[in-house]
Amino acid sequence: MPTPAEEAGNPKVVTRYGSSSGNETYATLVWRRFKRSPMGMIGLVLVALMLVVSIFADFFAPMDPKQANLPFASPDVIAFEDPAGSFTLIPYVYPIGDTGEFDPVTFQPLTGLVKDNPTPTGFFVTGAAYKLLWFIPSNIHFFGSTDGRPIQLLGTDKFGRDILSRGIIGSRISLMIALAVVTLTTIVGTLVGITSGYIGGRFDSWVQRFVDFVLAFPQLPLYLALTSLIPVTAPSNVFLTFVIFVMAVLGWAQLSREVRSKTLSLARIEYVRAAIAVGATDSRIITRHILPNVLSHIIVSITLAIPSVVLLESFLGFLGFAVKPPLISWGLMLQDTGTFSVIGSYPWILSPVIFVLITVFAFNALGDGLRDAIDPY
Incomplete structure (x- = not known):
């Protein structure tokens, strides 16, 4: 621990938190200590993302939240492969449905990915109209289907509305x-x-x-x-x-x-x-x-x-x-x-x-x- 004389003679003082100059503000010291907390930084990033998403919620929502489709539809699956099974950089959305096969024991229909007609997706696509920040008309969404078909990544509720x-x-x-x-x-x-x-x-x-x-x-x-x-x-x-x-x-x-x-x-x-x-x-x-x-x-x-x-x-x-x-x-x-x-x-x-x-x-x-x-x- 440096003495008062040493602190007065040195432009930098070594503290328990590392070297710091004498003219640093309290906010600077708090930010330096805060950056050393991994969980704190994760929380800060998540809070910032949540605030941005909530402010521009209509832009980030892939669907119209009031649009009704099939009630209690199961969540769709995103896969980076085309219907032929080849890898692609453009993701497709495959619904979960009846595969046409039956369980050999119970003879119940089996469900899985329906690869017959997947929905192509993309970023900054055209979708439902809304007002950005409540007064700017727009119909661009951050993520969604490129052909206008609905996608439900978290499924739908009892009225068929997209949960996500x-x-x-x-x-x-x-x-x-x-x-x-x-x-x-x-x-x-x-x-x-x-x-x-x-x-x-x-x-x-x-x-x-x-x-x-x-x-x-x-x-x-x-x-x-x-x-x-x-x-x-x-x-x-x-x-x-x-x-x-x-x-x-x-x-x-x-x-x-x-x-x-x-x-x-x-x-x-x-x-x-x-x-x-x-x-x-x-x-x-x-x-x-x-x-x-x-x-x-x-x-x-x-x-x-x-x-x-x-x-x-x-x-x-x-x-x-x-x-x-x-x-x-x-x-x-x-x-x-x-x-x-x-x-x-x-x-x-x-x-x-x-x-x-x-x-x-x-x-x-x-x-x-x-x-x-x-x-x-």
């Missing part, structure tokens, strides 16, 4: 709900926690009793009770706004308690006491001295709270209390898995779970990497 396309489009609603709820809970929880911890005294006691009251509520029954207050005939946007509001009202208390505990310790540090001694206002002390020091914890809490909201939305959507048609979300898509007979006969109906698992893994990996990089101790 609906999952990509549904990422908008699911991620939008998560981001909106986390934004509201972060703002309210941070303001209440910092104010309560900094002012202290009787005000802090009353605020914390109210926080205890909110935390004591059994959230799931309250979610169901509050969302059931909206009439079934209410517009989808009104119902969605109310669901976001309910989740935000019940989700800010835990972050408030965490921020308050950090504020209580920061309020006793010397530079905060010095700011009070020189006559700094409470708002300046909170915004310039306390908030920057709890910001690292808030950032980590955000990345770890988003997957929790995604899981909650999926669960409520499965029960029918989150999103109403014609909107699409992952939870709403899981309503088709309500019976064991459907799952046993058509297991690809569970495909929306894949989207939820990837999202939860990505944000948890990103949050763990940020937590280690921001606070290595």
Whole structure:
């Protein structure tokens, strides 16, 4: 460990994280530590890809999510071979169907790849019309069939709609709900926690009793009770706004308690006491001295709270209390898995779970990497 004199005389200081120049910012040091976390980098890449796909969902969806085809159609298979069996760089999509052969024991028809008339595919193909970013007319899709025939890489639901396309489009609603709820809970929880911890005294006691009251509520029954207050005939946007509001009202208390505990310790540090001694206002002390020091914890809490909201939305959507048609979300898509007979006969109906698992893994990996990089101790 270099002494203060050595640090003053050398332009570079060797720390436990390697050599660093004295003029590096805190963000640079955090990014350097974060890059050393493989799982954190994987989470960052996945989160970036999910955000890009959700923003340009219509472009990445190979099919119109409302187009009805054969109900409960099994997933198609992509193969890099033509009908003659020769290798080709242009992939073909082969449906799963009756091969014309029978099991010699049970005499049941066998299913497999139907190679009679495969569907050619390609990138940047013409397909269903849509509006890119909600106002630019377009009909170009990132991937799809070149002859206009439907492709269902994850199969279809009970109405014959492509599950993959609906999952990509549904990422908008699911991620939008998560981001909106986390934004509201972060703002309210941070303001209440910092104010309560900094002012202290009787005000802090009353605020914390109210926080205890909110935390004591059994959230799931309250979610169901509050969302059931909206009439079934209410517009989808009104119902969605109310669901976001309910989740935000019940989700800010835990972050408030965490921020308050950090504020209580920061309020006793010397530079905060010095700011009070020189006559700094409470708002300046909170915004310039306390908030920057709890910001690292808030950032980590955000990345770890988003997957929790995604899981909650999926669960409520499965029960029918989150999103109403014609909107699409992952939870709403899981309503088709309500019976064991459907799952046993058509297991690809569970495909929306894949989207939820990837999202939860990505944000948890990103949050763990940020937590280690921001606070290595």
